[in-house]
Amino acid sequence: MFSPLIDELMQALRVLPGVGPKSAQRMAFHLLEQERQGALQLARSLEKAIDGVSYCNGCRTFTEESFCGICRNVKRDGRTVCVVESPADILAFEQSGSYSGHYFVLHGHLSPIDGIGPEDLGIDILESRLAQGEIQELILATGSTVEGEATAHYIAELGRRNEVTVSRLAQGVPLGGELEYLDGGTLAHALNSRRVI
Amino acid sequence: MWGEMNVLNPAIDFQPAYVLHTRPYRETSLIVDCFTANFGRISLVAKGAKRKKSSQVSLLTPLLPIHITWSGRGELKSLRDVEVAQYRTVSMGLGYYCVMYVNELLLRLVPKEEVLSSLFMAYNHFVILASATDLASQQLAWFTEQLRRLEFLLLNVLGVGVNFHCQPLTGISIQPNLYYWFDVENGFVEATSVKTEAILSKSASEHYKIVQGRDIFLGEQLLQIGDFLQNQNEMIVPSKGNKEAYLTHLSAPARHCAKRIAHLAIMARLGDRPLKSQALLRKVWHTFKDSS
Numbered sequence: 235m236f237s238p239l240i241d242e243l244m245q246a247l248r249v250l251p252g253v254g255p256k257s258a259q260r261m262a263f264h265l266l267e268q269e270r271q272g273a274l275q276l277a278r279s280l281e282k283a284i285d286g287v288s289y290c291n292g293c294r295t296f297t298e299e300s301f302c303g304i305c306r307n308v309k310r311d312g313r314t315v316c317v318v319e320s321p322a323d324i325l326a327f328e329q330s331g332s333y334s335g336h337y338f339v340l341h342g343h344l345s346p347i348d349g350i351g352p353e354d355l356g357i358d359i360l361e362s363r364l365a366q367g368e369i370q371e372l373i374l375a376t377g378s379t380v381e382g383e384a385t386a387h388y389i390a391e392l393g394r395r396n397e398v399t400v401s402r403l404a405q406g407v408p409l410g411g412e413l414e415y416l417d418g419g420t421l422a423h424a425l426n427s428r429r430v431i
Numbered sequence: 432m433w434g435e436m437n438v439l440n441p442a443i444d445f446q447p448a449y450v451l452h453t454r455p456y457r458e459t460s461l462i463v464d465c466f467t468a469n470f471g472r473i474s475l476v477a478k479g480a481k482r483k484k485s486s487q488v489s490l491l492t493p494l495l496p497i498h499i500t501w502s503g504r505g506e507l508k509s510l511r512d513v514e515v516a517q518y519r520t521v522s523m524g525l526g527y528y529c530v531m532y533v534n535e536l537l538l539r540l541v542p543k544e545e546v547l548s549s550l551f552m553a554y555n556h557f558v559i560l561a562s563a564t565d566l567a568s569q570q571l572a573w574f575t576e577q578l579r580r581l582e583f584l585l586l587n588v589l590g591v592g593v594n595f596h597c598q599p600l601t602g603i604s605i606q607p608n609l610y611y612w613f614d615v616e617n618g619f620v621e622a623t624s625v626k627t628e629a630i631l632s633k634s635a636s637e638h639y640k641i642v643q644g645r646d647i648f649l650g651e652q653l654l655q656i657g658d659f660l661q662n663q664n665e666m667i668v669p670s671k672g673n674k675e676a677y678l679t680h681l682s683a684p685a686r687h688c689a690k691r692i693a694h695l696a697i698m699a700r701l702g703d704r705p706l707k708s709q710a711l712l713r714k715v716w717h718t719f720k721d722s723s
Contacts, residue, residue, distance in 0.1 A: 252458050346531035347452050347538070349707035351714065380492045380521070387523035391718055417486065418518050426520060 240266070294339040294356050295321045304337060311335045313370040317360070317389055319343055319377055327375070335373070343376055343385040357389060364396040371399040378405055442502040442511055446470060447551075449558065450493050451534040455481070463491050463510065465499060466537055466554060471545045475501055475510040487513050494521050494530055494562055496555070506543065519562055525571075526561030528715045529578055532708045533557065536582070540589060540700055550588050557581050573677040575686060576659070582693040583660050586700075593696055594618050595657025607651040613692060614645060615699035622647055646695060648688050655685040656692070 247258040265273040286298040292305035314335030327333050340355040363369060372393045376382035386402055393400035406424030448467040456462045461477040480487040490497055496516040501508040560577055586592050597604045599618040611619040640647050659680045
């Protein structure tokens, strides 16, 4: 409908999540009309990031260096490793301000029918690190879905084989939550993992 | 006006079902494959299931017995409502991977919207077993027998069941001391032309042999499998601590043969595309088996 270059730009913008044809059109015109400088900056940053960013050799989070800031930080305790599904989970933990160990990012979870196995999640890398004996505790913080649980269970088995303490993030009543609005599954979980006070 | 629309597009209410698989659809929706008791395997769109406020996504998960309500007549239906039939704590060990393997089998082999109530009952039973059992190594053999039972039932309801008691081509019964070829088309055929005693060693590790690209089995094993599959009284869930409930019914050689025959029959139905979950199941099986 528009000139080939504009069509191409709109098509390219649609790779972003949540961007359909109409949003892509709006974005394209906005960049061309009002944000030419910003658009150039965006193009350069995209190119630099795609070329430069890959996985950290320690925890598999995104970084342009061979080891990320957390893995390089000598104040952090490398003997405790928290296993998460995505780099966004690291951010959530960091904001909680209550964790000072290292992380390991899976970038997904085991999904048998989709053919996603341990190697696709870097679990073989984690296994070799467990075998080296530098890790003393593994905290499993995968999602509370069936796939997340299965992934946690699989990694727990590897941990136990290597005589590493394995723990799973507690699940149950949210802070400030009222019981009557809680779904049965969460309540059952909370009841099963209750603790003595 | 409303009445007419309801007649044209009636909702199917509160049907017992299990989720076999979900995949993302657009930004916030899911396409859900379900196995239902009364309508067979169906595909549904769960609109907005991935939105933050939706409570559906936590229920649209494998291994959880649910009741679903849907509407639509086409191949892809619209999910209207989902409720939990019963909350269960699920063991995430080997049982989970076995259920995922069975789920993929059902997705690949069971035609859509064909009512298979007996298979649903057996599937339900298998899921209960798989989620209740924390499989220790001594229960593995028992559990594989349950898996075989489900696989052969699936083949039966698909119309390609294996007859372990007689040779389909001749109608002659299978004898315990004779050897039989197996192929998917013709079932078991007595191996008269080869001196099979010489081919099959009696060692425990070799319970069947592939000769000239075909599999050969001893009748004794086949009859044992046949008797095991006929005996349906075993559909009970063993209570924890009751060790006798986990007694196996097949000898190790027969179990070995049953696995091979199920594999051959299923592979023939699958064609060129192997199951994705099988490779993972194999890997996980060894991980868990070694450590338990």
